[in-house]
Amino acid sequence: MTQKPRVALFVTCLVDLHRPSVGFAAVKLIEEAGAEVFVPAAQTCCGQPAYNSGDRKDAIAIARQVIATFEDAPYVVAPSGSCAGMIRHHYPALFAGDPAWKARADRLAAKTYELVSFLTDVMGVERVAAALPARATYHDSCSGLRELGIKEQPRKLLATVDGLDLVELPGAETCCGFGGTFCVKYPEVSVEMVQRKADDVAATGADLLLAGDLGCLLNMAGKLSRDGRAIAVRHVAEVLAGVTDTPAMGKD
Amino acid sequence: MQSTAFDFENNAHKALDDAELRQAMARVATNFTGGRAAAAARLPEFEALRDRAVEIKNHTIANLDHYLALFERNVEKRGGKVHWCATPREARETILSLCRQVGARTVTKGKSMIAEEIALNPFLAENGVEPIETDLGEYIIQLADEPPSHIIGPAVHKTKRQVADLFHEHHRKYGKEKILTEGGDMVAEAREILRQKFLDADVGITGANFLVAETGSTIIVTNEGNGDLTQTLPQMHIVISAIDKVVPNLEDVSTILRVLARSATGQEMSVYTTFSTGPRRDGDLDGPGQFHVVLLDNGRSGLLGTEKQDLLRCIRCGACMNHCPVYHAVGGHAYGWVYPGPIGAAIDPVFLGLEEARHLPQASTFCGKCEQVCPMRIPLPKIMRHWREESFERRVTPVVPRTLMEAWAFVARHPRLYGLGARLAARILKALGRDGKIVSLPLGSGWTDGRDFPAPEGRTFQEMWSARRGARS
Amino acid sequence: MTARDRLFANLGRALAMAPGRVSPAEAAARLDRRTPNLIPDRAQGSGEELVERFVQWAERVQATTARVATLADVPAAAADFLNRHNLPQRLRLAPHPLIEGLDWSSRPLIEVASGRAEAHDLSSLALAFAGIAETGTLMLHSGPQTPTTLNFLPDNHIVLLPARAIAGSYEAAWARLRAAFGDDWPRTVNLVTGPSRTADIEQELILGAHGPRRLHIIIVDDDARQEG
Numbered sequence: 008m009t010q011k012p013r014v015a016l017f018v019t020c021l022v023d024l025h026r027p028s029v030g031f032a033a034v035k036l037i038e039e040a041g042a043e044v045f046v047p048a049a050q051t052c053c054g055q056p057a058y059n060s061g062d063r064k065d066a067i068a069i070a071r072q073v074i075a076t077f078e079d080a081p082y083v084v085a086p087s088g089s090c091a092g093m094i095r096h097h098y099p100a101l102f103a104g105d106p107a108w109k110a111r112a113d114r115l116a117a118k119t120y121e122l123v124s125f126l127t128d129v130m131g132v133e134r135v136a137a138a139l140p141a142r143a144t145y146h147d148s149c150s151g152l153r154e155l156g157i158k159e160q161p162r163k164l165l166a167t168v169d170g171l172d173l174v175e176l177p178g179a180e181t182c183c184g185f186g187g188t189f190c191v192k193y194p195e196v197s198v199e200m201v202q203r204k205a206d207d208v209a210a211t212g213a214d215l216l217l218a219g220d221l222g223c224l225l226n227m228a229g230k231l232s233r234d235g236r237a238i239a240v241r242h243v244a245e246v247l248a249g250v251t252d253t254p255a256m257g258k259d
Numbered sequence: 260m261q262s263t264a265f266d267f268e269n270n271a272h273k274a275l276d277d278a279e280l281r282q283a284m285a286r287v288a289t290n291f292t293g294g295r296a297a298a299a300a301r302l303p304e305f306e307a308l309r310d311r312a313v314e315i316k317n318h319t320i321a322n323l324d325h326y327l328a329l330f331e332r333n334v335e336k337r338g339g340k341v342h343w344c345a346t347p348r349e350a351r352e353t354i355l356s357l358c359r360q361v362g363a364r365t366v367t368k369g370k371s372m373i374a375e376e377i378a379l380n381p382f383l384a385e386n387g388v389e390p391i392e393t394d395l396g397e398y399i400i401q402l403a404d405e406p407p408s409h410i411i412g413p414a415v416h417k418t419k420r421q422v423a424d425l426f427h428e429h430h431r432k433y434g435k436e437k438i439l440t441e442g443g444d445m446v447a448e449a450r451e452i453l454r455q456k457f458l459d460a461d462v463g464i465t466g467a468n469f470l471v472a473e474t475g476s477t478i479i480v481t482n483e484g485n486g487d488l489t490q491t492l493p494q495m496h497i498v499i500s501a502i503d504k505v506v507p508n509l510e511d512v513s514t515i516l517r518v519l520a521r522s523a524t525g526q527e528m529s530v531y532t533t534f535s536t537g538p539r540r541d542g543d544l545d546g547p548g549q550f551h552v553v554l555l556d557n558g559r560s561g562l563l564g565t566e567k568q569d570l571l572r573c574i575r576c577g578a579c580m581n582h583c584p585v586y587h588a589v590g591g592h593a594y595g596w597v598y599p600g601p602i603g604a605a606i607d608p609v610f611l612g613l614e615e616a617r618h619l620p621q622a623s624t625f626c627g628k629c630e631q632v633c634p635m636r637i638p639l640p641k642i643m644r645h646w647r648e649e650s651f652e653r654r655v656t657p658v659v660p661r662t663l664m665e666a667w668a669f670v671a672r673h674p675r676l677y678g679l680g681a682r683l684a685a686r687i688l689k690a691l692g693r694d695g696k697i698v699s700l701p702l703g704s705g706w707t708d709g710r711d712f713p714a715p716e717g718r719t720f721q722e723m724w725s726a727r728r729g730a731r732s
Numbered sequence: 733m734t735a736r737d738r739l740f741a742n743l744g745r746a747l748a749m750a751p752g753r754v755s756p757a758e759a760a761a762r763l764d765r766r767t768p769n770l771i772p773d774r775a776q777g778s779g780e781e782l783v784e785r786f787v788q789w790a791e792r793v794q795a796t797t798a799r800v801a802t803l804a805d806v807p808a809a810a811a812d813f814l815n816r817h818n819l820p821q822r823l824r825l826a827p828h829p830l831i832e833g834l835d836w837s838s839r840p841l842i843e844v845a846s847g848r849a850e851a852h853d854l855s856s857l858a859l860a861f862a863g864i865a866e867t868g869t870l871m872l873h874s875g876p877q878t879p880t881t882l883n884f885l886p887d888n889h890i891v892l893l894p895a896r897a898i899a900g901s902y903e904a905a906w907a908r909l910r911a912a913f914g915d916d917w918p919r920t921v922n923l924v925t926g927p928s929r930t931a932d933i934e935q936e937l938i939l940g941a942h943g944p945r946r947l948h949i950i951i952v953d954d955d956a957r958q959e960g
């Protein structure tokens with residue numbers, strides 16, 4: 008028997024703090040795909056908040072720590088396109104002037120994946136064994152879409168969820184206005200952007216909104232909730248794993 | 260123009276309150292994006308053309324001195340003159356003295372962002388030369404006494420009703436009393452009024468989309484034909500442009516033209532692409548007797564060899580702002596200076612200084628849409644990030660966010676401390692929640708003023724995972 | 733030191749080590765090769781194929797076209813256009829032998845005068861140097877026989893385009909212009925794609941902003957001048 012591939016789960020700071028069930032859903036999906044999961048204890052955050060705030064020094068320090076923590080893993084998987092994109096695209100750029108670290112960053116980048124893309128593109132998963140009677144729509148989070156080219160993968164797997172009816176979201180590729188620290192630095196602009204997104208979501212008639220990044224999900228769920236919309240918001244991993252016993256985001 | 264970039268937050272606040280602006284911006288969001296997508300889809304070679312366009316500009320930039328000198332030689336060979344100007348002031352004064360040479364009283368103007376950059380209109384007016392904008396959008400905002408809000412559609416922020424009011428107010432002196440309701444009638448009225456201005460002008464000033472080194476030609480790309488009347492009828496044609504507009508030859512500019520209009524408006528080609536080379540020739544029946552090209556640097560040469568050099572590839576097509584969700588939300592005026600949207604966020608600090616423009620590179624979610632559609636593949640988010648880094652290093656970033664970031668980063672570098680903090684935060688936030696949501700976050704009103712904050716589950720993944728592992732073994 | 737000297741000194745310093753830097757001789761050689769960068773498929777082809785493609789793209793941008801066999805048919809085609817739009821029977825002609833040589837006797841009602849366009853001219857008949865099939869674009873240039881005002885002042889721009897002047901790509905048209913003019917490059921070259929328009933008011937497309945409201949292209953299959 009060949010050995011199962013070993014996957015280090017990069018939980019991401021938001022999933023860790025806010026919605027552990029996404030982490031467990033990810034573990035379940037990776038295991039069902041035939042891989043073995045371990046979770047390095049020394050992980051914190053990918054450093055993106057520092058990187059995007061211009062704090063390059065701290066971004067480098069955090070990146071070094073992530074590289075050291077994860078570089079021995081055969082695969083690194085994160086339930087977030089934005090964190091995976093940070094490691095895949097931006098870590099190598101951070102070490103452009105430092106050949107030794109650049110090489111380590113490149114190696115880590117090459118084996119780091121966003122969850123759904125890992126399932127389909129690496130493990131060859133064609134379908135999932137989940138069921139959820141719902142009319143769902145899907146928002147393409149920017150980093151996953153534009154840095155990692157994740158577009159068809161989640162749709163392909165969602166199509167195999169029993170009872171799930173997926174409707175396309177007009178403007179699915181338009182940013183929801185989260186943008187990391189942007190959402191609190193320019194709150195009014197951010198709210199205007201997420202308002203448009205929430206209106207587009209509502210117009211689809213869907214009762215469930217899915218995406219692959221917790222930051223965007225918090226933003227969209229918060230707006231839908233404030234607007235009194237009954238639309239449930241979940242990370243796509245929860246639905247694909249068939250673990251939807253945790254209340255939807257912002258619901259009790 | 261006077262910068263208000265420093266007041267971005269305030270400007271944005273006002274913009275978000277402006278119902279007519281929102282209506283106008285909604286139209287921008289749908290029309291331009293749809294047009295570009297369709298045009299790109301109609302041309303299978305579109306992506307490859309973008310690559311070639313990038314190569315051409317990179318080659319030109321690496322050999323900029325060579326091509327600029329060649330351009331100058333060829334302009335002069337055909338009887339024109341090039342005026343080199345390091346600063347906006349030098350450019351303004353050069354143009355004024357050229358206008359004075361022919362005793363100009365009125366000048367007609369084609370659309371030029373560089374003219375905005377050097378604040379040419381107020382300067383000419385103060386010095387007794389009346390500038391008349393002839394591009395319909397520029398004309399509208401000149402009547403409104405506003406700066407452009409978009410680099411190719413200066414009046415995109417105006418609704419038809421607002422244009423009607425402006426025309427009613429300003430056209431009375433020409434005996435036009437009616438309040439118009441149809442766009443076609445407004446265009447006809449402006450056409451009639453401006454036609455006389457074209458005929459009367461002493462000097463025509465246009466910008467240039469490109470300069471061709473091989474021939475010494477300047478190029479304008481327009482749809483209305485105003486630029487052509489501007490430069491054909493008066494006795495002197497002044498081109499105000501900048502050193503980053505040069506391309507080697509006609510083959511090169513043809514390649515770039517194939518991506519310009521498609522990216523900008525979704526047209527296959529703009530209506531008028533006009534190549535001007537020197538003054539009228541002996542025997543010509545029309546055309547200007549003098550041809551002057553004023554070439555501005557204004558800090559552009561300082562970008563060479565820096566991580567921001569790619570900005571010099573920009574062809575000012577406007578695609579980045581047409582597709583920018585922040586631009587769609589706040590409009591162009593919120594950015595507070597000549598170039599709005601993503602290109603403005605990346606380039607305005609060059610002209611204004613980072614202190615004045617510090618908000619602009621911050622006011623982006625880094626969604627990446629601008630880079631995706633930029634025909635010249637300029638890494639706009641990356642350049643904005645460089646500005647943010649400079650802000651952070653030079654302490655242009657205010658002390659509170661900077662300190663918070665450093666404190667957070669300190670915690671993130673210490674996993675045990677981090678784990679403790681996360682467990683604590685998860686519990687506090689959970690406790691603040693009612694019915695699964697937090698409607699008011701202490702210190703987090705930026706979030707909760709406009710939306711709820713979903714309450715977390717209450718425990719961290721890491722603690723639950725180790726508990727589960729403990730139970731398993 | 734002048735602004736020019738300072739600029740070139742700065743550029744020289746900043747670019748000395750730039751990746752992609754070539755010697756002046758290499759740059760000159762690149763220029764002289766005039767190699768087209770990338771010609772889209774749509775601009776390839778020849779003859780009738782290109783004429784049809786030209787017409788298709790020109791009409792997409794609201795130009796109208798007429799196709800006639802010989803120069804002798806041009807006055808009738810121009811008259812048709814004027815009549816169709818109820819326009820005054822007056823034309824400002826390009827003072828070019830090909831246009832001035834047209835025989836208007838079959839259309840005695842049309843008053844023709846040649847020269848540059850004046851403010852009151854409503855319709856012009858100009859001569860295109862080339863057509864460019866890939867986008868339905870006309871190439872016109874200034875000169876004693878082809879004044880530029882004809883292309884912009886009148887409301888109605890009628891253009892005579894010999895079928896054999898239709899090229900596939902911009903590059904092919906440039907090559908012909910270079911061959912025709914060499915170093916005597918004309919002051920103005922206009923690439924014209926459809927009639928004047930604006931979308932500056934609520935992005936509504938309105939024709940005839942400042943330039944011609946109508947562009948009518950008469951394609952002449954055989955532009956040999958009949959003598960006698």
Ligand code: SF4
Pocket residue numbers: 572573574575576577578579580602629632633634635636637639
């Ligand atoms: S940055 Fe790119 S998209 Fe924006 S105006 Fe310049 S060329 Fe166009």
